[in-house]
Amino acid sequence: MNPSQASSHAIVQGMIVDLLPPGSDATTRIFGPGGALDSLGLVNLLADLEFRLGERFHREVVLASERAMSRTYSPFRDVAALTAFVVELLEES
């Protein structure tokens, strides 16, 4: 991970944790068994995150994409996976 990627990673991870319930951290499971959010909570998280990413990085990212849905392991399962997925999208856009 180069310095730019590391910076984006830290910013994105901070955004995600900030949008999750109090007490969440980089290891929090977001969705699925034992997850912090139900399906409507996940919808709100992704909508809020898309908005914040647009403001911070000036990129129009759609998180619930074919790419996300086709993965064997959901990028929405935990903070680490979602952070990695978002950084991947930002690097491509």
Place this chain on the structure above:
Amino acid sequence: MSSRVIIITGTSRGIGLGLASHYLARGDVVCGCSRAPAAELEHERYSHFRLDVADEAAVVSMVRTVMRRHGRIDALVNNAGIAAMNHALISPASVARAIFETNFHGTFLFSREVGKIMVRQRHGRIVNLSTVATPLQLEGESLYAASKAAVESFTRIMARELGSSGVTVNAVGPTPIPTDLVRNVAEEKIAALLARQAIRRLGRIDDVANVVDFFLSPGSGFVTGQVLYLGGVSS
């Protein structure tokens, strides 16, 4: 009432142009779109986006631009639509795809993107355009009616999905209105259709605007998942 921010798709002509003019006259901010320029709409509170409603990237960009400019989106009217009057057995596959792309996928994309904003706002109104061709099951309009049946089903289910978020989703089904969409339909077909209505006349854009006004009104917050047909047609 302060100005509402309303997105209307398909504003270059017909019902979309009429609705945009209607809400501009009421003092609202209107953001419209179409593949063609909106030559007839020049207004300080109107902005036009040239796009295909089935183009995901373009829809995402428009909705987020509107949000950045105005800070909120109060209502979305999914009006953009195309029709092709043909017997199913002589309908090209490309026409079927094009009708579903515009009528259903366009409605879905705008509803998804605007819905995300409305859920965050805890407020919003989505109105989709259907047609009486769906409940009347008109011969020669299988593709158009099927695409609008998809819109109706989407309307009812999305209304449930957003029911707890302060966002309503409804649809209006106009009768034939003298717009470009029905201009090429044979007179005898129009007459046969009117004969199946309780009130046997062509519709007017004002008839549609009246129903959209109702769905958008503050007092309609408890009305969602409904499809209202004009002319006394029932499902």
